[in-house]
Amino acid sequence: xxxxxxxxxxxxxxxxxxxxxxxxxGVDCHISTNPVTQQLMISYFxxxxxx
Numbered sequence: 001x002x003x004x005x006x007x008x009x010x011x012x013x014x015x016x017x018x019x020x021x022x023x024x025x026g027v028d029c030h031i032s033t034n035p036v037t038q039q040l041m042i043s044y045f046x047x048x049x050x051x
Contacts, residue, residue: 012040 001007002024008015021029021042028045 016040016042 007024008020016031018029018031021027021031030043030045032041032043033039034041
């Protein structure tokens with residue numbers, strides 16, 4: 001959902017993409033598959049850079 005509206009519809013593998021997550025939540029991420037469980041894993045990247 002985005003702004004109270006359905007943004008995408010389908011299986012998690014079809015709709016949970018890095019592009020969709022960026023569009024809806026405004027964050028960069030990497031999508032991969034857990035080699036043991038075969039479940040999707042989403043790793044988010046920080047919006048700030050601490051030095």
